[in-house]
Amino acid sequence: MLLLARCLLVVLASSLLVCPGLACGPGRGFGKRRHPKKLTPLAYKQFIPNVAEKTLGASGRYEGKITRNSERFKELTPNYNPDIIFKDEENTGADRLMTQRCKDKLNALAISVMNQWPGVKLRVTEGWDEDGHHSEESLHYEGRAVDITTSDRDRNKYGLLARLAVEAGFDWVYYESKAHIHCSVKAENSVAAKSGGCFPGSATVHLEQGGTKLVKDLRPGDRVLAADDQGRLLYSDFLTFLDRDEGAKKVFYVIETREPRERLLLTAAHLLFVAPHNDSGAAGPASGPSALFASRVRPGQRVYVVAERGGDRRLLPAAVHSVTLREEAAGAYAPLTAHGTILINRVLASCYAVIEEHGWAHRAFAPFRLAHALLAALAPARTDAGGGGSVPAPQPAAEARGSGPASGIHWYSQLLYQIGTWLLDSETLHPLGMAVKSS
Numbered sequence: 001m002l003l004l005a006r007c008l009l010v011v012l013a014s015s016l017l018v019c020p021g022l023a024c025g026p027g028r029g030f031g032k033r034r035h036p037k038k039l040t041p042l043a044y045k046q047f048i049p050n051v052a053e054k055t056l057g058a059s060g061r062y063e064g065k066i067t068r069n070s071e072r073f074k075e076l077t078p079n080y081n082p083d084i085i086f087k088d089e090e091n092t093g094a095d096r097l098m099t100q101r102c103k104d105k106l107n108a109l110a111i112s113v114m115n116q117w118p119g120v121k122l123r124v125t126e127g128w129d130e131d132g133h134h135s136e137e138s139l140h141y142e143g144r145a146v147d148i149t150t151s152d153r154d155r156n157k158y159g160l161l162a163r164l165a166v167e168a169g170f171d172w173v174y175y176e177s178k179a180h181i182h183c184s185v186k187a188e189n190s191v192a193a194k195s196g197g198c199f200p201g202s203a204t205v206h207l208e209q210g211g212t213k214l215v216k217d218l219r220p221g222d223r224v225l226a227a228d229d230q231g232r233l234l235y236s237d238f239l240t241f242l243d244r245d246e247g248a249k250k251v252f253y254v255i256e257t258r259e260p261r262e263r264l265l266l267t268a269a270h271l272l273f274v275a276p277h278n279d280s281g282a283a284g285p286a287s288g289p290s291a292l293f294a295s296r297v298r299p300g301q302r303v304y305v306v307a308e309r310g311g312d313r314r315l316l317p318a319a320v321h322s323v324t325l326r327e328e329a330a331g332a333y334a335p336l337t338a339h340g341t342i343l344i345n346r347v348l349a350s351c352y353a354v355i356e357e358h359g360w361a362h363r364a365f366a367p368f369r370l371a372h373a374l375l376a377a378l379a380p381a382r383t384d385a386g387g388g389g390s391v392p393a394p395q396p397a398a399e400a401r402g403s404g405p406a407s408g409i410h411w412y413s414q415l416l417y418q419i420g421t422w423l424l425d426s427e428t429l430h431p432l433g434m435a436v437k438s439s
Contacts, residue, residue, distance in 0.1 A: 041159030047174040048166050058172040059184040062137040067130060076128060076143045079103045083110045085123040085151050095127035098143040101185045106146060109168035116164060121151040125180055145184035198243050200252060200265050201331025203344045208235040215333045225343040231315055236337040239372055242410045243334035250332045253294045254324035262305050264347040268295035271350035271358055275302040275317035291350050291358035297323055304348040315348060338369060368412050
């Protein structure tokens with residue numbers, strides 16, 4: 001009976017993990033070859049997707065105006081595509097400036113326009129706005145939006161032009177006016193664009209048996225330094241990676257503390273614990289920390305680091321000295337521990353991302369932790385008949401197929417993300433990250 005139960009659990013886990021892979025695998029897939037999609041023009045005032053522009057399901061939250069002398073100006077890149085006509089009323093080249101994601105989608109659309117109407121080009125009437133001509137919090141101020149027409153200005157084409165923009169991959173398309181189509185994209189460091197909620201492979205964790213280990217080398221059975229909900233340091237079981245991509249080149253926020261000096265790299269949508277103003281350092285996170293997205297942490301706030309005082313190791317708040325917007329590093333790893341926290345480079349971080357509620361995320365993973373515990377209980381270490389030694393318990397199906405945890409985004413994280421987009425508002429979910437999908 002025990003063997004049967006074990007087999008059923010393994011089959012269930014394997015099916016859940018393998019099915020998504022089949023759906024996304026290479027080749028033509030199942031069934032007949034699909035016919036070319038029939039393009040249906042958008043109706044006047046229609047927008048796709050059918051949600052507000054600055055929500056998670058579309059282009060995401062407004063992040064702030066970009067000016068020529070701001071740090072973020074380097075996020076904009078000029079578009080000199082000869083197949084696109086830029087109106088450039090201001091004669092400053094501003095309409096040519098946009099984020100790389102916006103540029104990529106616009107260039108793809110330009111090809112579609114020429115294929116659809118030979119001799120006609122794509123025309124941009126508004127791009128990045130530095131003069132305040134748009135409504136408050138317009139994505140034009142970030143170079144994430146463009147207003148477009150065709151070069152012949154034939155308004156009968158605009159409905160189909162909007163559909164072509166949807167097909168080109170713009171994150172939100174709106175048949176806004178009889179005179180133009182409005183298109184926008186997610187922020188450049190969104191999950192859909194570049195990153196999720198992870199740490200680089202060079203990040204280190206502290207092991208129970210002593211010493212440190214690179215996060216990329218973690219394996220089930222490792223116990224790493226973490227903290228409980230009372231702010232007490234402890235060692236917690238490493239369960240799996242919620243996201244694991246060895247070859248990725250991701251963009252990370254670099255957060256450096258003043259005293260003691262520590263340096264942590266993590267992606268925008270990952271959660272980091274920030275101490276309240278009244279925290280004296282005596283109690284650690286128990287006194288009421290906030291879990292903030294890394295992109296919201298600012299110099300002067302305090303994060304928790306491991307410190308030695310009187311021979312005792314404890315968590316103490318340390319002031320953030322600097323927050324560097326971006327640094328590219330190799331690999332992306334989102335480790336999950338049984339306690340939902342982890343010390344990375346001696347800084348306390350959550351294992352979760354995208355939802356700015358650490359407690360909610362940890363409770364959402366309770367079924368996963370329970371299933372993991374049941375699998376471990378049903379597969380206890382057995383005695384090696386040959387030498388009387390102990391043989392480790394089998395690992396979950398996804399991790400038993402190779403030398404370590406499976407690559408890619410964990411199926412449970414993807415499931416929670418989808419549920420989150422249905423149930424939670426955009427103020428709770430990070431506009432740049434994929435739910436607990438990344439970390």
